């Protein structure tokens with residue numbers, strides 16, 4: 199196996215052997231240090247994909263079944279291919295800055311994506327490193343957010359399911375609040391595996407920043423989103439990286455230090471991607 203820098207962000211992995219504990223350990227260590235690994239030359243069916251991810255942690259089924267692969271529910275399918283009654287997966291997923299399961303009590307540790315159908319252009323994922331972003335905050339802003347908490351909710355980006363047609367929207371919103379009540383975490387908290395401070399906020403899912411005495415501070419949320427680059431509609435902010443991929447690539451990223459945002463092409467070209475997310479109770483291997 200060979201691991202080499204991708205450029206200024208992430209690594210490229212060649213000749214990875216998913217059955218080798220040593221290879222898995224080395225890739226995992228690299229992902230927690232470099233945030234993203236692109237494994238080249240891999241073609242896995244959904245069963246094999248979950249088996250590979252299981253080498254890194256415990257695969258978790260997404261809580262909403264409309265995303266599940268029909269044979270392997272641990273595989274989350276993002277697809278714009280409309281096959282009518284037979285539709286598999288959900289189109290235009292993650293088209294907003296977020297971290298996966300940021301709105302749940304425990305966000306995923308690692309996300310794996312394996313693109314099945316790659317359009318010829320305008321498909322990729324933007325990333326921002328929120329551990330690096332913490333170090334770039336001004337000392338004043340760092341002090342202002344020190345004792346605050348951030349609230350996260352999926353409310354704004356919950357996708358209407360086919361079964362929601364003709365339902366009153368108030369009933370749907372009540373269901374969202376019941377199944378996924380807003381979660382609160384310290385705005386800056388140590389990365390669960392590396393201990394680095396992470397300013398874990400996103401434009402799509404963070405709804406509020408609140409001080410220790412209970413004051414809502416929308417101004418601080420706005421400042422943090424601006425400082426981290428998440429309000430830049432041109433995507434030219436220096437903190438934003440565009441990760442592109444080709445068929446046979448498998449992306450692994452550290453979901454607790456990164457926010458990401460999908461770039462979906464606006465043409466009618468088919469695009470299908472498989473995803474598996476895991477909880478990693480082992481952490482960074484020695």
Ligand code: 7UC
Pocket residue numbers: 288290291292293297298299300352355356357
């Ligand atoms: O359809 C989507 O954009 C899914 C999103 C609300 N959640 C992805 C996740 O893993 O948190």
Ligand code: FE
Pocket residue numbers: 292296297298458
């Ligand atoms: Fe995502």
